[in-house]
Amino acid sequence: MKKIFTSLSVLIVAGTVSAQVITQSSTPTTVSATGSVACGSQANGYTADNSYTRAFKLSDYGINYTYKITNVAFGVQTANSSFPVEVNVYNWTGGTFPTGTATLLGTANVNITTASAGTVVNTGTTLNANVPAGGTFVVEVYHDGDVTPPQSFYMGTNAGAQTGPSYLSSDTCGITTPTATGTGALASFSTARWVMTVTGQNATLGTTEVINSRDLQIYPNPVKDILKFKFANNLRSESIEIHDMNGRLITAISNNKNVNEVNMSAYTTGNYVLRVKASDGKVYIQKIIKE
Numbered sequence: 001m002k003k004i005f006t007s008l009s010v011l012i013v014a015g016t017v018s019a020q021v022i023t024q025s026s027t028p029t030t031v032s033a034t035g036s037v038a039c040g041s042q043a044n045g046y047t048a049d050n051s052y053t054r055a056f057k058l059s060d061y062g063i064n065y066t067y068k069i070t071n072v073a074f075g076v077q078t079a080n081s082s083f084p085v086e087v088n089v090y091n092w093t094g095g096t097f098p099t100g101t102a103t104l105l106g107t108a109n110v111n112i113t114t115a116s117a118g119t120v121v122n123t124g125t126t127l128n129a130n131v132p133a134g135g136t137f138v139v140e141v142y143h144d145g146d147v148t149p150p151q152s153f154y155m156g157t158n159a160g161a162q163t164g165p166s167y168l169s170s171d172t173c174g175i176t177t178p179t180a181t182g183t184g185a186l187a188s189f190s191t192a193r194w195v196m197t198v199t200g201q202n203a204t205l206g207t208t209e210v211i212n213s214r215d216l217q218i219y220p221n222p223v224k225d226i227l228k229f230k231f232a233n234n235l236r237s238e239s240i241e242i243h244d245m246n247g248r249l250i251t252a253i254s255n256n257k258n259v260n261e262v263n264m265s266a267y268t269t270g271n272y273v274l275r276v277k278a279s280d281g282k283v284y285i286q287k288i289i290k291e
Contacts, residue, residue: 021284022061023197023212024054024164026221031075031118031156035191037181038154039170045080046150048172052141054164054196055097058134061211061285062243062273066203067137069106069129073214074141075156075195076116083151084109085143089129092136098167098178102138105129112153120156120195120214130203139196145172159191161222163271163287166194208282215284216276222289225265229276236279242288243273264290 040047052074058067072087086109090102106129110121131137143153157166167178168186175185182190197212210216218229231237240253242262250272253259264272272288 021197021199021210021213021216021286022056023286024056024162025158025160025193025195025197025212026162026289027158027160028195028197028212029120029214029217030158031077031120031195032158032191033077033118035157035159035189035193036077036154037168037186037189037192039168039173039175040145040152041147044147044150045152046145046147047143047152047154048145049170050143050145050153050155051167051169051178052155052194053097053138053167053169053178054194055092055136055138055167056164056198057136058131059247060163060245060271060273061287062247062275063209063285064247065133065205067131067133067135067200067209068203069127069131069137069198069200070125070208071127071199072108072123072139072141073120073197073199075120075158076112076118077154077156078117078152079112079114079154080152081149082111082113083143083146083153084111085141085153086110087123087127088140088142089127089131090138090140091131092138097136097138105131105137118156120197131200139198141194141196155192156195157192158195159193161289162193163289166192168192209285210282211285213284216278216286218274218286218288221286222291223264224291225263226261227264227274227288228261229274230260231278237276238279239277241275243275245271245273264288
């Protein structure tokens with residue numbers, strides 16, 4: 001009998017216990033050893049068909065132009081062999097996800113191996129999807145499963161704060177409508193928060209904008225007072241902007257003194273967008289929660 005099961009208590013492989021860049025995870029580059037969930041067969045040791053999805057509204061990230069997605073990065077908690085997973089990007093109209101209409105914008109196949117476990121993998125240069133200005137897009141990581149030989153794949157998660165829901169659907173388990181983890185049939189799996197980031201650029205200007213990039217670390221998020229950030233790979237910040245969710249500029253810093261923190265104590269509670277232009281010419285974007 002097939003059923004939903006969590007790697008926290010059942011899975012017995014791979015460590016058993018889970019640009020502009022956009023992300024909804026406060027920790028978008030670290031994959032937990034446990035905490036994921038998938039539809040599958042415990043008795044036969046495989047995960048079945050599973051769609052791991054997130055919906056992104058461009059206006060939430062201060063993006064008011066056509067956004068060209070060039071890469072999707074996603075976490076892998078476990079993989080018991082080598083097999084492909086499919087990454088699809090959809091334009092979403094006519095309602096708030098999962099209600100509405102999906103139009104496929106782009107797709108890419110990513111080969112997963114046992115070495116992928118515990119890491120973040122990328123679609124690379126094969127993805128090319130233009131999201132209309134002001135639009136909403138949905139990213140789906142899909143693994144169709146296989147019983148011969150048994151394939152086991154768990155999407156990477158991190159239980160840190162998230163600014164948007166993580167969804168799972170699976171025809172095998174009767175979850176035909178994407179269901180947010182921690183709700184409904186997935187009520188017991190609130191820790192299953194997908195590690196997923198999207199890199200794209202202004203389709204008109206060609207400026208690469210990275211959302212939730214591993215190269216920019218911000219902390220704490222949510223933040224009460226001082227928001228700190230640092231770059232990897234010897235990058236430096238050249239300018240810093242914080243916008244509200246209506247796109248209004250709240251703070252702007254021309255960073256000739258290598259500032260790596262912003263005092264947000266006077267900000268009202270809510271969501272904001274941090275935009276940092278780096279020395280590599282890219283703009284790194286992350287959504288900030290002010291407590």
